Amino acid sequence: MIGCFAGFAIDIDKVFLTMVSLSFAMFFLLMIKKFDLSTKTKVGLIYGHLILLFFPFVLFTTNFACGAACMSCYSDTAAMVSYALPSAIAIGTLAGFVVIPSFYMFSSRRQSKNKELVSFVRKYSRLMKIRMPNIYIIDKAKPVAFSFKSFKSAIFISVGMLDILNKKEIQAVLLHELAHIKQKSSIMKFSSSLLRLSPLSVLARFHHDTGKEEHEADMFAIRTQGTPKYIRSAKSKIRNYK
């Protein structure tokens, strides 16, 4: 069994595949870091990076499973890749687009029943030509709001936030979150936080600056409301909550 397992290190094809995969993962990371790319491209490269990073591990695991059972697949690199590559893609996709967004949606099952909020979000998502996001209420006194864009986009807002902000300030926060959905910045934020799991990103000192996206989202709220008053006062109230 150990002989079969040790076969991975001496099999030149598998070692070559590992090296190629890791090199491409590093290349993708450097592209994200060096070039000013669109959110869509960046997200694609992040997931590409993660899949290529997972690939050698999945290949190794498949090799180990075949080796432990001394099955014939152990010596067939092409067969092994055909198992490993889809598995790596499935793991990356599942983690990125399904598991974590679903975790948020199911942990906060309370959807807002406030017609005023819902119709406000419906109106502006129509104007912005985006799919109407669901509004979820988080049972927390701390004022927090964030949005998620996955298969279905969603805005999460805490009860504490609704407690301390007035109507116009809440609208400013919702507009800010709608702008984030339009920018797909949650995917970028989430993808870059997933990227922190990659040891190569630590080596490349990758850091996603969210300041620009936040500023653009604020500017959208200001343009729509015609005044910076409400977004500013909302932010000041959130800051003062200690």
Added chain:
Amino acid sequence: MVKVSRIRFSGDSVAVLSPLENDVIKILWKRDAMRVRDIYSILRQKRKVALTSVAVILDRLYGKKLVTRRIALGRGGEHYIYSSCCSQQDFEQSVIDKTVNKLIDKFGPTAVTYFNERFSQPFSKEKRWRKRS
């Protein structure tokens, strides 16, 4: 069970809660259930305070299990409705109970003997004793 972490003695007063916490809980003791904004509007007449501070204090009181809260739907969306967990008398009894238990845990027989002597005095003597100490 009400959580009491600190009791402060200053001059003649004994404080279990901060001044603002005290003001907020006093409002809730008088009424059944209230929103943050309602408590804020009452409190604002008495002292200078921000709405966020009232929200923070209420969350702190919730953490200390002195108040309960539920989510209700109203103007401006979902909001918390706070109500006190216990009456003022229950709260004070709980504080005394905790204090006595702590003293007995810490000083054991000395505390028990003290309480025995202290509370076996007739009321008039007890008053004199209090003045002496």
